[in-house]
Amino acid sequence: MPVMTVDRRRALAVLAGLLIGVFGSLLAAAPARAHAALVGSDPAGNSVVPDAPNRVTLTFSESVQLISGKIRVLAPDGSRADQGEPSVSGTQVTIPLSAGGGRGTYLVSYRVTSADSHPVAGTITYSVGAASTPPAADEAADVAVDPVVKALIPAGKYLGYAGLVLLIGPVLVLALLWPHRLNRRGPGRLVWTGIGLVTGSTLLGVWLQAPYTLGAGLFDVTVSDLRDVLGSTFGAVMLVRLGVVVAAAFLLRPLLSGSGGGESKLDLALLGVLGVAALATWPLTGHPTASPVAGVSVVIDALHLAAVAVWVGGLVMLFGFLLPRANGRELGAILPIWSRWAMAAVGALVFAGVVQSLIEVSTLDGLINSTYGRMIMAKVALAAVVIGIAAYSRKLVGSRAAEENPGPLRRIVLAELAVTAVVLGVTSFLVQEPPPRTALASETGPVSTTVTQTLTTKNMSLQVDVFPATVGNNSIHLYAYTPDSKPLPVVEWKATASLPAKGIEAIEIPLLRITDFHAIGDIGLPQAGEWTFKFTARTSEIDQNTLTMTAKIS
Template sequence: MTAVHRRRFARLAAAAGLLVTVLALLLAPASPASAHAVLNSSSPAASTVVPTAPAEVVLTFSETVRKVPDRIRVIAPDGSRADRGEPTFTGGVVNIPVDAAGGNGTYLVTYRVISADSHPVSGAFTYSVGAPSEPPVDTGDSGRANAVVGNAVKVAKYLGYAGLLLVVGPALVLALLWPRRLSRSGPARLAWVGLGLVALSTVAAILLQVPYTNGGGPFDITADGLSLVLGSTFGAAHLVRLGLLAAAAFLLRPLLTGPVGRTDLVILGVLAGAALLTWPLAGHPAASPAPAVSVVVDAVHLGGMAVWLGGLVMLAGFLLPRADERELGAILPIWSRWAALAVSALLLAGIVQALIEVATPAALVNTPYGQLVLVKIGLFALVIAVAAYSRQLVRTRVAASRPAPVRRAIWAELAITAIVLGVSASLVQTTPARSVSTDVATDSGYFNTTVNSSLYSLQIEMSPAKRGNNSVHFYAYTLDNQPLPVVEWRATVALPSAGIEAIQVPLLPLTDNHATGEISLPAAGDWELRVTARTTEIDQATVTATVPIR
């Protein structure tokens, strides 16, 4: 096969891959524009006593949810399963058939569902038939989150980001800035490593999504669970990415061995742009209040990162050590302009992202998502300062004659941005601040805060933070942010301004460090929530939070 025929075949293969991608995007399941479902109501209502056993339990969530196999259960007072058959999902309403001939006593309902942005949401509550009894325990641990799986998901995302910049940088520099006299073998190997990392990360993300959603361990991957993931928007986006990578590989090979024509570069650019869209389509941006804007902005953010950091890797690893003074004098000013454009796009897209995902100044400071954004901003500012120094070297022509100073500056940029990528990998797995309004009961119906004692840090969540029935969750952590087992939980709420004395909150431990409860709050106002957690036979501490109820 001649070189001309090989290039024609590569173009046809890439075009076919792009066509398959477009079809997959058109046929992919639609995702509603919201995120992180909360349980709005239930029937029977939480903590209530009904005279006769119901024929079904109905859960109503704030948005459309999808099922996780065998993760919605109703436990009878004797510990047996009271649910019968599979629950049905209609938008945000879940109907669970139960045994209408069940005996009297307290029943436990546990649930784990998937919200619009592919993150699992879990909880539990009780209701009683006839009269309350000792609450049963769900031995299935449907609400348990596996720490190994959560960390593995972050590692997979980190590898994907790293692979993206390692393939974009060499491809861009080889296509437009590479001196003809220099060998392409080193950058080519780097690009193939990057492509392999992106492919590995994509496959790992698909496989890990199964235990991530069902609450299992890293090897709890079942055919049903995998089918559920592949049938979701998350799975479709990742399959599309794999198809685009395969299509791009056909055109990447000739580019890595020698110069290619403009048509090939245009097709590669289209494939790269389509691939960038698969990251936001599988995460928070696709479920934001403005999904079209968020998806495009996130893709621009990711593309700016890949161009900037990928170019820095090529400069530090190949061009500065190998190119001569004349070549560097021509290359570095062009690269400086590219970097300025990439950083500007990165900064502008980041600002838009923050405005959408954080929503309020209070959420920027008081939510885990907002705090990670602040860390990322601080690191980014440090990188920009180092980058400004290296750009100054380029403008004064020092870099072409003495490349060592700019090489050191570039390695410093890369070292800091490696940490930024780690923060980003954690950020995409963290609940957006718009869904967690700290210390404020928002219209979306959610309260979240973290309070500290001398023994532990306690994360408190309450929804819908309005008069009437509310769900509350407590998560205990050590002061260095590790899960802390709690032996006994106690909690009360009071509204002194209305003369309402302390009301006991009935609590159910779901995991070692997580307890949940249901409480009916009869009036609006600033309620005082007091929580006591006993961590050993003798160690305990009490924390207090003010919860605004509207």
């Protein structure tokens, strides 16, 4: 017994050291970033429109949910230009605006929750008539996360993964492999610990989601904030998880009591259904829900978690209970079956990991040059080590040497557990890191290729929009205003475009009057370069203004 106690203390010391090492290095990583990105808006960012719109539309790279009070539109004078509550439909957010907005630059600030439960925030500007100094940025656009909240989120996820491992694997072993003569009190405590960790992790996740999405401190949370979280998709999934865990706790009592045998086949079947439901709640609050093939990703991620829980949970049972307590005859029956389970779990783990990585990374550049990709490679390297150790343990089981002397196998199992503890730590941070497919959208963001310039004389202000400012067909929009920014009626428009550097003489641009002060035209620009545009606007029988601008056509 003293030797066994020393072994267990050493095992706990090794695991504790590994966990501290994992968290010590990874907690210093960059803060979790949003996994959705703004990919378009109407009006477009940095654009100039002739008339005040009645709404602003924001389009994101994946579906989003609103955060109460975190979307605003500020007028040039700093007052609120939005009116009523914004609405969301999938990837599109619509913000109604007050009628009769004045000229100048407007600021749109937003903070929403992406499909994978992460906040995304930012600002765009657009101008009515002509640009002006934009109003000050709103605090809603700050996506910073409180340092304590940032540290607790992966820690909570780690506890949830650990609870899942201590729940699913041990229950499976108790139901199908546990010798009838052995008492179940020790494994029962392990399973109850798993239930406690999953429950605690879920409650902590619900609490942390409020300050995480709001950008607030850990305790700057109100009942209304928690109500908003519970009313979101994230909250609904977490409530389902809690319900499943509570139901499983009632069904597990016969399996965990005394020497066992009190459980019915119906109870075991119901536990299997609840286990599948519980596993599905993890991908439903993470990256898989925002995947291009969400259904496939959710199933694959759940399979990945199931394989880990069965394999690692089974290893915990082997190391902690079966190898020390079971006799040679019992081990001779248990170990070959467990070896086949482990091989199947490893195969499922590798398959699911490869498929999910291909979906989320998709390119070699994304694998090498992104934090997410490098974490994937770290997981693969660690998994290769574990698989190598597992192959050796399978060889020991095949030789049947472990039946009479389980000591070497216990040491190998301990090594497997140590490395998988590190893998779980990496996974806890991986789920907070944006995959390359969404990181690319975030870096690119909405891009407007419209060239907009405002030309002025003492008698008029002329706004010119050239779209898309690339070789080929382009649209020209002209808006005429008085020096005090009022619409100026134009009797006749003329325009030309030339590229002196390439010897292209002035090409006439046919213009069509849309309103008294607005004209449009189309022209084909055959080459890239610095084009010169010349505009003449006649405002009366004797008054006209000629203005010139250059624009880079790519």
